[in-house]
Amino acid sequence: MCVCPMYRQLSKPQSIGTRVPMADSSPHLHVAVLAFPFSSHPGSLLRIVCRLAAAAPDVTFSFYTTEESNKSLFSVPAPPNLKAFHLSDGVPEGYVFSGKPQEAISLFLEAGYQSCKKAVQAAEAEIGRRISCLMADAFLWFSCDLAEEMGVAWIPVRTGGVLSLSVHVYTDLIRDTVGINALAGREDEIVKFIPGFSGGVRLGDLPSGVLFGNLDSAFAVMLHKMGKVLRKAKFLAVNSFEGLESEASEDLNFNFTKLLYIGPLNLTCSAPATGPSSFSDEYGCLQWLDSQKPGSVAYIGFGTVGTPAPDELVELANALEARATPFLWSIKDSLKKHLPEKLLERINRTGKMVPWTPQVQVLAHVSIGVFITHFGWKSVMESITAGVPLIGRPIFAEQHLNGWVAEHVWRIGVKVGVLRKDATIRALDLVLLEEGGKKLKENAEWLKELAHKAAGKNGSSTRNFDSLVEFIRAQKNLQV
Structure with missing residues (x-):
């Protein structure tokens, strides 16, 4: 069972652009993990890191999210190789929220790149080891640029599914094909050109911000940028399992070196990410x-x-x-x-x-x-x-x-x-x-069997976790 750290205050950071020599010349690795601090995202990412920390006790993992998020996540003592740091929530002192949707997300994203940059440098200074690998929630598209600036490997993690990811990867195609004007009344229209949806999908069921809603909102822009930048990823870790979203997987594997299925996380990372209360x-x-x-x-x-x-x-x-x-x-x-x-x-x-x-x-x-x-x-x-x-x-x-x-x-x-x-x-x-309910139950039981097989001792998700650990360890010789 993996446990999680008490949160720590950040020390004063230095600029990443002038990376100072670390006092510790240990060959041990240091993986930075950037979380999107909303909804279930940080908890899901922390589950993954807990399992990685247990599998690689000689690797240090620094976990970054906002102070409020850290307080809710970390309530019990940590293993020595997992440490938490705060990111800025982007809220100016004395700021009064207007109640607009996604306001907190917008403020966080405005501070996001610089906040993450400073926090990572602070962790390097406190821990005494340079970052060898940058893992991040895929929502944080700017983490790709940050990894490039640092000269380290980038591991994006998708806490959602592959079918919805396909929509974000092909947002420009969808907008160019359907158009983004005069869409009122077309919500029930079925389209079949989106990769992964050969059986069709209702336009009104596409995520808000793709065709409908505020396309200029911080959340919509974030997802659009994510869909573009993920094409640069060597591989993408996904909270799903082989056989669940096969059609989209086949297509997206042409855009990524590898989709690395590591889910369902409630099976593959079953230890509670928020302490004993998860099982109470x-x-x-x-x-x-x-x-x-x-x-x-x-x-x-x-x-x-x-x-x-x-x-x-x-x-x-x-x-x-x-x-x-x-x-x-x-x-x-x-x-x-x-x-x-x-x-x-x-x-x-x-x-x-x-x-x-x-x-x-x-x-x-x-x-x-x-x-x-x-x-x-x-x-x-x-x-x-x-x-x-x-x-x-x-x-x-x-x-x-x-x-x-x-x-x-x-x-x-x-x-x-x-x-x-x-x-x-x-x-x-x-x-x-009714009889139809029996068929729904049969289908759910069939997918349950696939999920448990993938998460089993020799299952595909278990093997993929091993591959993820191997990739992290392989960065040892790539440190600057």
């Missing part, structure tokens, strides 16, 4: 599930960043009541307050509402029949590894595309769009009661 069951969820019939319970969890609007939560609760569906709902008190008191009293007779669940263990429980979620990639992977069908209400980013793939490519789920009582009832009936 303080609200008795598993015990409650023990009292339910096999395959009967709807597990509901929309993550911590985006959630359906209050009126949609009420519609979902009304659907659960109408069908008397047993449910386990992970919902914060701040959202729970939007549900009418009498409705809460009624639905609590058949279900359980808690502010936290051990999601991986919950999904693996025999009583779970469906996972109602936002189609975030982490949740989709955890559902697949448990063999559980999905009902999804996408909210932002790539969740709409993940929903399309789950419903139309893998055929393991149903996308409902906006939550409404009647549509949710139809989805629950389909998955839990």
